[in-house]
Amino acid sequence: MTNSNATQTLTQPSPEGNRLGELWSILPEHSSVDEQGVLHIGGVSVEHLAEQYGTPLYVYDEAGLRGQIRRFMSGMAERWPNSEVLWASKSFPAAGMYRLAAEEGVSVDVAGGGELRMALAAGVPPERLHMHGNAKTDAELSMALDAGIDVIIVDNEDELDRLERLLTRPQKLMLRVIPGVEAKTHASQATGGDDSKFGLPMDQAVKAIERMRAHPLMEFEGVHIHIGSQILEVEQFAEAVANLRSTGDFATYDVGGGVGVKYTYSDDAPSVDEYLDAVVGAARTYLPADAKLMIEPGRSIVARAGVTLYKVVTVKHTGKTFVAVDGGLADQMDAALVGQRFEALVANRATEPWTETVQLVGRQCESGDLLVDQAPLPAARVGDLVVTATTGAYAYTLANNYNGALKPAIVFVADGEARLVARRETYDDLLATHAPSIG
């Protein structure tokens, strides 16, 4: 499947009556629209993708994913050579993405045994893995130790008790501390304030650090913070780095992830360079010059590269116009969970004027299953293809089986070719973990 007739790139001005030109900055980098007004991603038309793989479908611009990883890695290496970029894999825990991360040579952070298992199965070398979690179990810590992962980021004293029992050889450890930064984001995405469940406050951190330093098998490397997610003001990261220094002089400082992305026409999100300038600028001011500096971007690596492709099932006019698609909060939780706004387009008629403002809804049994409130669209018809943009992060992560929904397939597209990275769940999958007597 090639992109021979995809002539209009989204950098061109909007056609009359719609804002396609503005979608450029929230659709995947390698997007275009052909003469018939059909959206192509990675050189493959959404019509072809829907026909071949069905809907709803998670579609990723593979070159966009690789490009963003490279931007972070080269930008960081140029600014602070003694550094490491870790992709926070909770943002898109699919085996194909772990494989891509391994190919790109970016390190990976996992939170829990499932992510660790996937990363190892996909070929991420153990020496590029870090493990997080505020409630790691004995089993998970044993998995990490057996695999020989590089660093375990300790969250609390109980975890140190566990490690004391489990360690049989030296292991690098870091400690998650509470930086006392109230991130400007949704409350459930803020993790750096004084009442956070993650990490230890400074007075307790000092004790935990002493304990690690005194233990013959614990190699204490330094401190870690993560102030939250979808943070649009880079000054907040600089503030966090400044607070880090007050924790003491260490070999390594990890400033976590959290840089926000542009979801809507009006969002003003920092570029990778702006983010790195802020973090490294603060590191130059506050951290020891010979320290190792780590960052853990998740969302900002995968969000823009991904879209979700749906088919319109019904259009209803009841005072409001409801356009209902064949997915919903089972494949896109963030609208309901944190009120995230997304933008949508009718992807098989992308150049048509937007004449309506509709409620783009899903098929799950919740009124809160509203994918886009007041979405400006052309008059939608049954069978139209709808794309919600910038859904590459945390959508697959949070996908669930509400109303028996089947988790969508994932395809990677690049250079006019699509490849299946995860197949769609089947009804048999829904029964697979249940007792045979009800199967």
Ligand SMILES: Cc1ncc(COP(=O)(O)O)c(C=O)c1O
């Ligand atoms: C410890 C840690 N690091 C990194 C991240 C990635 O955050 P983001 O996806 O916002 O970049 C998270 C997200 O929750 C996290 O908990």
